[in-house]
Amino acid sequence: MESWAQPYLPPTKFRLPPLELRDSYSGKLVQIRDGGIYVCGITPYDATHLGHAATYLSFDLISRFLIAAGRKVNRSQNVTDIDDPLLERATRDSVKWQELAESQVQLYRDDMTALRVLPPDHFLSVIENMELIISYIEKLILTGKTYSIDGDVYLDISLVEGALENLPLSNEEANRVFKERGGDPDRPGKRNPLDTLIWMKRRPDEPGWNSPFGEGRPGWHIECVALALSSLDKKSDFSIEIQGGGSDLRFPHHYMTGVQAKAITGRTFSSVYVHAGMIGLDGEKMSKSRGNLVFVSDLLKNGVDSNALRIALLKRHYSEDLMWSDEKLTDSEKFLERLKECLSRQEVASTDDLIKNISQALAKDLDTVSVFSLLESWCVATESGEKGGNAGELSRELDLLLGLAL
Numbered sequence: 001m002e003s004w005a006q007p008y009l010p011p012t013k014f015r016l017p018p019l020e021l022r023d024s025y026s027g028k029l030v031q032i033r034d035g036g037i038y039v040c041g042i043t044p045y046d047a048t049h050l051g052h053a054a055t056y057l058s059f060d061l062i063s064r065f066l067i068a069a070g071r072k073v074n075r076s077q078n079v080t081d082i083d084d085p086l087l088e089r090a091t092r093d094s095v096k097w098q099e100l101a102e103s104q105v106q107l108y109r110d111d112m113t114a115l116r117v118l119p120p121d122h123f124l125s126v127i128e129n130m131e132l133i134i135s136y137i138e139k140l141i142l143t144g145k146t147y148s149i150d151g152d153v154y155l156d157i158s159l160v161e162g163a164l165e166n167l168p169l170s171n172e173e174a175n176r177v178f179k180e181r182g183g184d185p186d187r188p189g190k191r192n193p194l195d196t197l198i199w200m201k202r203r204p205d206e207p208g209w210n211s212p213f214g215e216g217r218p219g220w221h222i223e224c225v226a227l228a229l230s231s232l233d234k235k236s237d238f239s240i241e242i243q244g245g246g247s248d249l250r251f252p253h254h255y256m257t258g259v260q261a262k263a264i265t266g267r268t269f270s271s272v273y274v275h276a277g278m279i280g281l282d283g284e285k286m287s288k289s290r291g292n293l294v295f296v297s298d299l300l301k302n303g304v305d306s307n308a309l310r311i312a313l314l315k316r317h318y319s320e321d322l323m324w325s326d327e328k329l330t331d332s333e334k335f336l337e338r339l340k341e342c343l344s345r346q347e348v349a350s351t352d353d354l355i356k357n358i359s360q361a362l363a364k365d366l367d368t369v370s371v372f373s374l375l376e377s378w379c380v381a382t383e384s385g386e387k388g389g390n391a392g393e394l395s396r397e398l399d400l401l402l403g404l405a406l
């Protein structure tokens, strides 16, 4: 499906060090070789809240760094435009689910454009790729590792090498989280509680698609497997370089995507798993059920500068949760003004070392906390009259690497 406009990326004369990102399962730093990146996208019914913005900004920074370092970037992102929560919301609001999805995807595109997030190379709708997804389900069924219960197809997790042995949680925790996040560990007839649904037979009053295994729709994980492998698989030791999304996808979604992909290809799915932290509000978890979501479009409508929004979200490490507050936004607005004021001076403190240090901090698992403290020190030096820097050059680097249009 159509994505959104690509913001201008200024050229750089600086050489960047290799990028290392921390794998969220092993905790180890992994050097990134190229940019085969799959980022799990939105289910279009509550776009775009600050949690979404924080996640997609993290992957925007990764893409920006790799592009600036001269690496080839190939990024796919899906839109889960058929899913239980979307159907439930459409029924609640008495609208067609297709119309709800379309309007929310457009809102998401507008918000990403306003935030100057780089568009993915492949922006992939599930319903537009249904035939492709069904062909991957056929591949999985051909491995002999699936079984069916009343027309619903499941993958037997015990038949995928290492899948049960390497769970990132204890068995008990895994069952609990699996259930909490859409799984059905207690369904009678399942061989293993953690077997994942691959194909769901059409339910009354729900949409369905024709397939060799009856009318229905795919399970969530296999959609991402099909979209990622078809657009990015480099057929080496890993299918893709980075699998990313919010930390709520760490288990079961990303783990099970890896298991299903391995069942099909026989190879490890992703070299590294990168998970962005969650955003809370005034001491509480931000969630649909609490009704305390903060939307990017509301903030922008109220005159918030998208650069200030970027700074507020990038001032903490991407993997950490952030408690959002008006104060955080005000602090970022103040810092933005200060930075602009310094950059508009005729004489500024030295910038060459600053730019190198910023690149080095970003190369170490996107250490944006250090980046902003380096910028603060540079402002102090500039305000105290230090000279020798090039404000234009710094401005272009902050645009290229951090997406700040100053």
Ligand code: ZN
Binding pocket: 039, 040, 041, 224, 253, 257
């Ligand atoms: Zn996904």
